[in-house]
Amino acid sequence: MIVRLAVSLVLGVCIWVPVLVLAKTKSIESPNNPVIVIKNHQFDPLQLTVPAGLKIKITVDNQDPTPEEFESDDLDREQGVEGHAQTMVYIGPLKPGVYKYWGDFHPDTTKGTIVAQ
Amino acid sequence: MKLRTVAVCVSAVFLSYPALAEKLVFEPRAEEGRWELETTGQYDFDRSKTKNAVQEYHQAVGYGVNSFWHTELEIESETESTDDAITHFRTTHLEWENIFQLAPQGKYWVDPGLYLAYEAPLAHQEPGQVEAKLLLQKSIDKFTNTLNISFNQEVGGGRDPHTDAGVSWSTKYRWRPYLQPGFEYWNDFSEMTHYLTYNEQSHQVGPVLYGRIFRHFNYNIGYLFGISQAAPRGELKWVLEYEF
Numbered sequence: 001m002i003v004r005l006a007v008s009l010v011l012g013v014c015i016w017v018p019v020l021v022l023a024k025t026k027s028i029e030s031p032n033n034p035v036i037v038i039k040n041h042q043f044d045p046l047q048l049t050v051p052a053g054l055k056i057k058i059t060v061d062n063q064d065p066t067p068e069e070f071e072s073d074d075l076d077r078e079q080g081v082e083g084h085a086q087t088m089v090y091i092g093p094l095k096p097g098v099y100k101y102w103g104d105f106h107p108d109t110t111k112g113t114i115v116a117q
Numbered sequence: 118m119k120l121r122t123v124a125v126c127v128s129a130v131f132l133s134y135p136a137l138a139e140k141l142v143f144e145p146r147a148e149e150g151r152w153e154l155e156t157t158g159q160y161d162f163d164r165s166k167t168k169n170a171v172q173e174y175h176q177a178v179g180y181g182v183n184s185f186w187h188t189e190l191e192i193e194s195e196t197e198s199t200d201d202a203i204t205h206f207r208t209t210h211l212e213w214e215n216i217f218q219l220a221p222q223g224k225y226w227v228d229p230g231l232y233l234a235y236e237a238p239l240a241h242q243e244p245g246q247v248e249a250k251l252l253l254q255k256s257i258d259k260f261t262n263t264l265n266i267s268f269n270q271e272v273g274g275g276r277d278p279h280t281d282a283g284v285s286w287s288t289k290y291r292w293r294p295y296l297q298p299g300f301e302y303w304n305d306f307s308e309m310t311h312y313l314t315y316n317e318q319s320h321q322v323g324p325v326l327y328g329r330i331f332r333h334f335n336y337n338i339g340y341l342f343g344i345s346q347a348a349p350r351g352e353l354k355w356v357l358e359y360e361f
Contacts, residue, residue: 055223067150073294076256077222080149080184087184090223095258107332 043112052116072101140354142287145230145252147187147218161349189214228254244276279308297327316346
């Protein structure tokens with residue numbers, strides 16, 4: 001039965017991997033990868049402007065010693081980053097507009113916006 | 118015809134049992150360093166004595182070990198029934214759940230994840246259960262869609278040798294953080310190797326409200342309507358989670 005379970009899982013993966021690969025080739029990624037720095041529990045820049053209609057890979061560089069979490073209801077993202085570490089956050093393609101995000105561990109000071117245009 | 122009706126009713130009683138898996142559509146997400154306390158429950162409504170007031174509750178503590186692995190320990194309690202009545206309520210299983218986030222959110226067209234769990238029975242003569250789920254999530258504008266494809270296999274003494282399969286789907290509209298209306302669909306195909314008719318399988322669908330309140334509390338509450346004979350006529354389900 002464990003074998004049957006394993007076979008089912010493998011089949012499931014076989015179905016979805018081509019979908020994922022195909023999907024990756026379809027979305028157009030922005031050539032620029034912006035960086036958001038976290039320092040003293042604040043984002044820098046406070047407002048990041050990105051092109052609308054493209055997938056964006058953002059590097060979040062946490063220069064504080066404490067962990068933080070990039071969180072946004074507008075973007076539907078939750079991404080943790082350890083102290084003195086970096087992480088990647090993928091967003092978009094976005095419609096033109098303003099999208100709020102914050103650091104979930106210090107939400108009173110760690111706030112920012114992304115403007116897609 | 119009578120024989121067929123009886124067969125459907127009998128199978129409905131048995132098939133409704135595996136449908137009582139935790140009513141939570143899992144997201145392929147792991148948050149490093151995040152603790153959570155979670156309580157989930159479900160309460161069934163039906164005209165049949167054996168399907169009415171069927172209940173199941175889960176109490177869990179979870180932790181995000183790293184950016185791709187969330188682990189959780191859980192205690193499961195549920196009602197027990199015989200062929201004609203619900204007899205008593207007891208704590209039945211200790212469960213170890215693991216969610217693996219297979220890619221960063223948004224990197225691919227769908228966000229993939231894997232769920233692996235082992236349910237250890239608290240009574241020695243009962244079998245345990247291994248559960249695997251493929252977790253897929255896709256956000257389109259303000260709609261978040263999540264699909265779970267599940268496989269269950271009993272292990273240990275007295276086990277049922279058949280592997281069960283099921284599908285659950287959730288769509289929510291991210292209107293405001295504190296209120297996100299949506300719906301869920303739950304299906305239990307039951308045994309993978311034995312074809313059951315639609316009415317012998319459990320199918321449920323209904324509205325669900327999701328949200329986050331007071332910053333740390335996530336909730337979802339919904340009512341699922343049974344749309345096949347094997348499913349209860351109605352089911353109230355809820356989840357309350359405290360994250361810190």
